[in-house]
Amino acid sequence: MKRNPVTLATGALVVLIFAAMLFAFQVRQTEVVIVTTLGRYARSIEAPGLYFRWPWPIQNVHRFDNRIRNLEKKYEQTTTADGRIIVIDVFLGWRVKEPRKFLELFGDNLAAAERNLEIQLRTAKNNTVGSHPLADFISVDPQSLRFDQIEAEMLREIRAATANFGVEIVLLGIKQIGLPESITTKVFDRMKAERERLVKQFQGEGERESIRIRSEADLQRERILAEAEGKARQILGEAEARAAAQLKTFEQNPELAVFLLKLDALEQSLKERATLVLDPRTPPFDLLQNAVTAPGRSN
Amino acid sequence: MEQNVSGKGLVNWVLLLVLTVAAGALARYAQSATGLAATVFIGMGFLVALVAYVQMRLVERERLERLEFDELRKSATSASLFTTPDAEQFPARRAREQFERYFVPAFALLLLAGQGLGAYFLWRHLGADRPSTVEQATVAMTLYGMLALVYFQVGKYSAVLARLQQQPFLRPQAAYLLLGSLLCVVTAGVEAAGWAGYPQADVIAARVLVIILALVAVENLVTLVLEIYRPRVKEQVVHPLYESRLIGVLSQPGGLIATAAQALDYQFGFKVSQTWFYRFLERAFVWLVLGQLAILLLSTCFVFIEPGEQALLLRWGRPVAGREVLDPGPHLKWPWPVDRVERYPTERVQHFTVGIVEGDEFAAQRVLLWTKPHAKEEFNLIVASGDARAAGAAAPEGEQAVPVNLLTVNMPVQYQIADLRAYAFGHADAGKLLQFLAQREVTRYLVNVDFDEIMGRGRRAASEELRQRIQAQADAHRLGVRVLFVGLHGIHPPIKVAGDFERVLGALQEKEATNHLARAYAAERVPLAQAEAVRKVNEAEAYRARLTSLAAGTAARFTNQVLAYQASPEVYRLRTYLDTVSRSIAPARKYVIVPSNTHEVVTLNLEDRLRRDLLDVTLPASPAPASR
Numbered sequence: 048m049k050r051n052p053v054t055l056a057t058g059a060l061v062v063l064i065f066a067a068m069l070f071a072f073q074v075r076q077t078e079v080v081i082v083t084t085l086g087r088y089a090r091s092i093e094a095p096g097l098y099f100r101w102p103w104p105i106q107n108v109h110r111f112d113n114r115i116r117n118l119e120k121k122y123e124q125t126t127t128a129d130g131r132i133i134v135i136d137v138f139l140g141w142r143v144k145e146p147r148k149f150l151e152l153f154g155d156n157l158a159a160a161e162r163n164l165e166i167q168l169r170t171a172k173n174n175t176v177g178s179h180p181l182a183d184f185i186s187v188d189p190q191s192l193r194f195d196q197i198e199a200e201m202l203r204e205i206r207a208a209t210a211n212f213g214v215e216i217v218l219l220g221i222k223q224i225g226l227p228e229s230i231t232t233k234v235f236d237r238m239k240a241e242r243e244r245l246v247k248q249f250q251g252e253g254e255r256e257s258i259r260i261r262s263e264a265d266l267q268r269e270r271i272l273a274e275a276e277g278k279a280r281q282i283l284g285e286a287e288a289r290a291a292a293q294l295k296t297f298e299q300n301p302e303l304a305v306f307l308l309k310l311d312a313l314e315q316s317l318k319e320r321a322t323l324v325l326d327p328r329t330p331p332f333d334l335l336q337n338a339v340t341a342p343g344r345s346n
Numbered sequence: 347m348e349q350n351v352s353g354k355g356l357v358n359w360v361l362l363l364v365l366t367v368a369a370g371a372l373a374r375y376a377q378s379a380t381g382l383a384a385t386v387f388i389g390m391g392f393l394v395a396l397v398a399y400v401q402m403r404l405v406e407r408e409r410l411e412r413l414e415f416d417e418l419r420k421s422a423t424s425a426s427l428f429t430t431p432d433a434e435q436f437p438a439r440r441a442r443e444q445f446e447r448y449f450v451p452a453f454a455l456l457l458l459a460g461q462g463l464g465a466y467f468l469w470r471h472l473g474a475d476r477p478s479t480v481e482q483a484t485v486a487m488t489l490y491g492m493l494a495l496v497y498f499q500v501g502k503y504s505a506v507l508a509r510l511q512q513q514p515f516l517r518p519q520a521a522y523l524l525l526g527s528l529l530c531v532v533t534a535g536v537e538a539a540g541w542a543g544y545p546q547a548d549v550i551a552a553r554v555l556v557i558i559l560a561l562v563a564v565e566n567l568v569t570l571v572l573e574i575y576r577p578r579v580k581e582q583v584v585h586p587l588y589e590s591r592l593i594g595v596l597s598q599p600g601g602l603i604a605t606a607a608q609a610l611d612y613q614f615g616f617k618v619s620q621t622w623f624y625r626f627l628e629r630a631f632v633w634l635v636l637g638q639l640a641i642l643l644l645s646t647c648f649v650f651i652e653p654g655e656q657a658l659l660l661r662w663g664r665p666v667a668g669r670e671v672l673d674p675g676p677h678l679k680w681p682w683p684v685d686r687v688e689r690y691p692t693e694r695v696q697h698f699t700v701g702i703v704e705g706d707e708f709a710a711q712r713v714l715l716w717t718k719p720h721a722k723e724e725f726n727l728i729v730a731s732g733d734a735r736a737a738g739a740a741a742p743e744g745e746q747a748v749p750v751n752l753l754t755v756n757m758p759v760q761y762q763i764a765d766l767r768a769y770a771f772g773h774a775d776a777g778k779l780l781q782f783l784a785q786r787e788v789t790r791y792l793v794n795v796d797f798d799e800i801m802g803r804g805r806r807a808a809s810e811e812l813r814q815r816i817q818a819q820a821d822a823h824r825l826g827v828r829v830l831f832v833g834l835h836g837i838h839p840p841i842k843v844a845g846d847f848e849r850v851l852g853a854l855q856e857k858e859a860t861n862h863l864a865r866a867y868a869a870e871r872v873p874l875a876q877a878e879a880v881r882k883v884n885e886a887e888a889y890r891a892r893l894t895s896l897a898a899g900t901a902a903r904f905t906n907q908v909l910a911y912q913a914s915p916e917v918y919r920l921r922t923y924l925d926t927v928s929r930s931i932a933p934a935r936k937y938v939i940v941p942s943n944t945h946e947v948v949t950l951n952l953e954d955r956l957r958r959d960l961l962d963v964t965l966p967a968s969p970a971p972a973s974r
Contacts, residue, residue: 075663095664114774138782185793220786242846246853253857257864264868268875275879279886286890296901314930321934
């Protein structure tokens with residue numbers, strides 16, 4: 048019987064803990080809570096802290112995350128206003144705003160809510176994409192790009208559609224835009240052609256530059272040579288002039304000068320590989336004739 | 347009452363069978379090694395309970411038989427026939443004796459073998475290091491907890507019954523029921539540990555269980571050996587061979603000493619369990635357990651935040667004013683469940699990748715080429731094309747050639763948690779949202795940028811621009827993160843067109859090469875021309891010099907020649923003439939033809955070589971016809 052107080056205390060503690068678990072509950076910072084009494088709405092709690100309740104069959108506690116949740120489902124094919132096919136992926140951030148309404152619509156089932164939101168999201172997405180041409184999505188020109196407006200339109204539409212869901216759509220963004228496989232192939236073909244054009248362009252440019260450089264070099268060469276030629280001729284002229292200055296000397300005896308020049312020329316012209324057919328009258332070969340004719344004459 | 351006990355035995359083994367199946371299924375479901383080991387234990391318990399039940403039935407039948415016999419003896423007056431009770435008159439007792447003599451030791455041996463093998467295989471199985479997952483931890487925890495509760499009550503009831511009614515066969519059943527309950531608690535605890543971030547607890551607990559299984563096997567062996575030497579005391583309550591005292595201890599820690607004492611009593615035949623020591627321990631036990639619980643609770647008053655971490659302090663789920671965020675270091679708090687702490691690695695640089703994620707099988711690939719796949723899935727983003735408008739205008743209606751370019755992108759983004767409160771309280775999954783926003787910004791950026799710009803010079807600027815845009819988005823949605831880095835290095839044309847992009851680069855190189863060749867040509871050509879020019883001028887100058895000197899020399903010589911000439915013009919002329927002629931015609935071939943009045947035809951063979959050299963072996967035989 049000595050153990051009794053201890054056992055009692057332990058028992059009391061256990062009972063206390065159980066009671067606390069049954070009669071109290073915590074609301075965390077990140078939650079909003081709806082308490083229902085026998086299935087009927089009793090109160091909603093937005094501020095975190097410790098609260099009391101009746102145990103389970105009487106009161107029920109439904110907890111909802113009040114933080115922004117992300118939703119992103121389908122990367123879906125759709126058409127633009129000008130009939131182009133694109134694949135687009137849109138995400139949104141939402142949170143439970145009116146937990147009571149949310150509870151009535153979806154119960155504790157977040158997945159059901161997300162399914163509904165997804166349907167609305169797809170509708171809003173396809174409607175909005177269908178009312179814009181492709182150039183609104185993709186453009187080099189910031190003025191003609193309507194990316195942000197498209198997002199805003201989608202957000203407006205889905206907000207209108209989910210107004211009575213008890214949720215708030217906080218943000219929406221286009222995550223990705225792509226093209227279906229068949230069009231991707233075409234785009235690749237076009238990109239290839241574009242690259243081919245660049246290849247040809249660079250080759251042509253290379254050729255052009257090469258020819259320019261070569262012809263410039265040729266031109267420069269001609270110039271240099273012509274200049275040199277001119278200079279050479281000038282020098283030759285000078286040489287003639289200087290040589291001519293000596294002509295006066297030859298005036299002393301022009302006959303001799305002419306004779307000497309002839310001799311000189313003769314010597315020069317006979318220097319190489321000459322064959323002479325001579326008349327015996329040419330001195331000194333006239334000696335030969337004299338030798339033959341002298342006896343004849345004496346005869 | 348006895349009928350009731352045997353019925354209890356039936357319920358017990360059925361319950362143990364159910365528990366075996368349930369625990370096994372749960373262990374499979376939760377992928378828990380501890381659960382598996384526990385299942386082996388409980389399965390063994392089921393076998394023991396079954397044998398105990400059979401033995402229980404046999405004992406009961408024997409008792410009924412004895413009662414019947416007593417009745418018969420009382421009523422029968424003629425004692426002559428029944429004075430010596432024969433063994434054949436007690437078939438039930440014979441059956442029971444046979445069972446205890448042969449079947450029970452055999453079963454004990456089988457059990458020993460089973461325990462040994464079980465321990466061996468479980469240990470081997472654990473050696474294979476099965477990865478333990480904690481996905482279904484909560485469900486497993488709840489179900490294990492429920493099982494533990496039910497079986498604890500049933501087991502406790504059986505244990506009390508066994509003690510009160512001195513039922514030796516109910517005792518092992520009760521022990522195994524309680525052990526099953528305890529194992530459920532342990533497994534639930536292990537699941538909880540895994541859930542709290544200590545998955546290694548599973549393997550450790552499983553190893554401990556396997557060791558206990560081996561110990562039980564050893565104990566079983568020792569019991570078998572001791573059974574041979576035990577003094578047989580009359581009227582002693584039998585201890586079934588298959589009952590494990592170790593399991594008794596484990597399942598009823600309160601009766602730890604009692605079990606030990608009972609074992610001593612049983613072995614030596616005198617009462618140890620009445621001593622003061624046993625009583626002291628039994629009383630202190632509850633205090634010990636309570637003390638431990640108190641220490642456990644107190645330990646939740648201290649929290650140590652690791653370096654690089656920050657934690658949120660929540661009291662009853664509400665941030666504590668003034669101490670919302672705990673910095674690294676020791677902190678005091680109210681014990682669980684009043685105050686709770688949620689840790690976040692705020693200093694750690696976290697990262698994710700926008701676009702393709704380089705697959706594991708490509709991680710070993712040391713060279714990344716555009717033309718070779720280095721990710722499982724192509725991930726192409728649309729980029730506006732510079733000539734998009736022109737092409738778009740030219741394309742006929744309904745034509746599906748979209749004037750865009752595609753780019754493969756692999757863009758790492760690094761970030762830190764900057765504002766823990768916004769990060770944790772504002773968003774269910776802030777990291778994921780940041781990823782979405784980052785990808786949105788990349789898409790947004792690329793649809794509005796010129797393709798060639800982004801592939802070339804614009805890359806570094808784009809990287810910083812994107813970082814700022816992502817940061818702006820994160821701030822606008824109060825994500826509480828700081829974007830540290832956005833890398834654009836992994837941006838390149840898709841594999842299918844990468845080859846063509848490389849060809850363009852090749853053409854650029856080729857252009858350079860042509861250019862260089864032309865420059866080389868020019869470099870050679872101009873200096874050569876310059877050299878040529880210099881040569882020409884020099885030649886002219888040389889000519890001029892020669893001409894000038896020659897003229898001067900000739901003039902000077904002429905002055906002297908004139909003097910000589912004047913001395914004797916005729917002789918001088920002839921002398922110089924002959925002198926020159928004889929000298930200059932010496933090497934020439936000469937024909938002297940004598941003119942005559944007859945028309946002769948003189949044939950000269952001018953093909954004859956003029957000069958003698960080694961090859962001119964034949965010369966015109968004689969100049970006779972010429973010199974004629």
